[in-house]
């Protein structure tokens with residue numbers, strides 16, 4: 001399944017608003033592009049250091065927990081692909097999580113290219129643990145940069161039986177392409193989001209509402225179906 005900002009929003013984590021292009025009152029161009037980082041690295045570090053602290057203070061909600069519990073009932077079969085850079089899925093207990101837009105809990109070295117788990121601020125320009133250079137940046141995919149693990153994700157989606165899009169419209173790349181691949185592969189597709197966008201033709205089901213309400217209910221329905229047929233559906 002693919003999850004987005006809507007699932008973390010109910011834990012109090014805000015992402016940028018497409019309506020005005022602002023993220024916590026900063027312009028996206030300033031805090032989420034390579035050009036913005038080159039122009040004012042101190043501002044960008046302060047911004048992500050603050051996001052990292054806010055994410056740490058946030059707690060997983062009922063939607064995160066419902067997905068983790070679902071994965072427990074069908075071990076090895078639930079893969080969460082998330083656009084979110086927080087670790088609320090992991091802290092809810094999910095183990096198979098791919099962050100296509102990177103993570104606040106990771107730093108990327110611009111000298112040696114390594115990614116490394118990182119929990120501290122980057123504003124003080126700490127040295128890379130691998131090469132010692134002081135050019136660590138947030139390991140977050142900015143506009144204009146390639147998302148992570150796309151090949152692996154397309155392979156997984158082509159084989160899945162169900163593909164859910166949770167807390168994001170599913171209308172933007174790569175979500176839209178992934179839904180198309182899943183539908184083509186014969187998977188049952190579902191959109192669980194606060195609102196529907198104009199084009200939901202690729203979804204078999206559309207469930208509108210806050211993720212903390214729709215996801216636990218939808219996941220419970222899946223579990224009942226599986227129990228009813230005595231195995232995997």
Ligand SMILES: [Zn+2]
Pocket residue numbers: 109110111112113114128129130131132133
């Ligand atoms: Zn390095």
